[in-house]
Amino acid sequence: MRLPSSPRAVVTGAASGFGRAISLRLAARHARLVISDIDEEGLAQTAELIREAGGEVRTIACDVREPEQVEAQADLAEEAWGGTDVVINNAGVAVAGRVGDVPLENWRWQIEINLWGVIHGCHVFVPRMRAQGSGWILNVASSAGLLSAPTMGPYNVSKAGVIALSETLYGELLDTKVHVSALCPTFFRTNIHKNARASSEPILEQTSKLITGSKWSAEAIADIAIEGLERGELYVIPQLDGKLMWGAKRLMGQGFHGMAGRALLNPKLLRRFMRR
Template identity: 40%
Template sequence: MDPNGKAAVVVGGASGIGRATALELARRGADVFVADLHEARAAEVVREVEALGRRAFALRTDVRSDADVDALRDAALGALGRVDLLVNSPGVSLLGAVEEIPIEDWQWVLDVNLVGFVRTCRAFLPPMLARGSGWIANVASIAGLYAYSYDAVPYVTSKFGCAGFTEGLAVYARPRGVGVSLLCPGLVQTNLAENARIVGVPDPASFLHFPEHMRRAIAPEEAAAVLCDGIEAERFLLLTHPEDEAVLRDRRADVDAAIARQVRESPDPFAGRYGPPERG
């Protein structure tokens, strides 16, 4: 889909990849409706889009709320007339010891990173299906394609769910003329840490682990360019880091060997928390 002359909604559009995508779409000729929890930041993005010569609007939206998402749909359709492109880019992070994390925290990360995407797609998909055209782009994470570290099991769970939902949606919606893309970025310089919880470990600094191949951070603008190029090329899976492509090839070739190697090369997540395991 060529964004030129199109109407786009960017959820989570006030910062990070979402903000960069809103601006990139405007540069490519789209009008943009920004949805985000942070009203002041969203208003600033509106001003930036307008400075690029495109129409822009914003609405405070909590993707955990059915009422908020329905209000967003109605406001976007009222302001733009139609929605050609929906970009979902909200996100939170939950890390820590799996057995110590309360269910309430699990529900929080899943409600934003998975169910929030379902809510917005459910709201915006019907007009696209009725029209027989449109595009949905969901921003997940490389963590949605493989579990990059032991410290992020809840985050990985939510992103795997998002990736699976998006692939299923692509199969479902494409026959009706609605395209779908999935962006799985590696490390990006965003403010995700503002929306992060670390639970169940006394010393997070000694528990958290980032694999060597995932330590190269890119700017949000680079990720947004990959996303917008992919939408224009009408591609499904979009990656930002060639390093991840190599990891994914290895895992497809032999996932058991890949997981065994990952365990060998990672620190012990249970160091200092338990005694030695019993050997049967």
């Protein structure tokens, strides 16, 4: 089912990267948006770009770890536009490293933003969408949540939780007109590596190279995300490598994780395993 014309949308983590890209794609559809982030300067830049692209926009500072601030987004959308048609639960960060090497503080930071942020978004918006009788929710997960590659434990766990939540909601909302999709890209060019935390410099450098060297832009991922949302896909996996690796995991079972572990010991094989 296609999104309505001039959809009313809420996008978290909209100051840059994918959040900005999907906000602008919605603006091209003359969307009325509430966008949020903790980076208020970047948020203001996104808002100006939205206006230039043909959309209307309200901005609000929001730390998705705080449920009251997530609720405030919904209240602003209600006040400004009379409700919300589309929610993009996007705000996220990255932590990399081996289990036992990553400080627990970084585990908490990862889970509180990537997972609790999405939980808060769904907790706030699902009842409102049920009441209005329609809605679309895009939870930004990752192929990491499907594949569980080594040295990405905190990120894997947070994104696997987002996928599990999306699967749960898909079943709970099946008899409604509220649609839920989990976006599961592999690496694409965004800014997530700039604030990433890693247990070692080599792991951080490798992660940054995979992101900055990807042929996929945030805009291309945003286009596919909206298409998948409109088609009612639960799993939106934009890239071929993600689809192939997920298929291999389902076929190989634990053998897939053995292959991933061996790749960790061989840098060339690791780059091939995680190629973008």
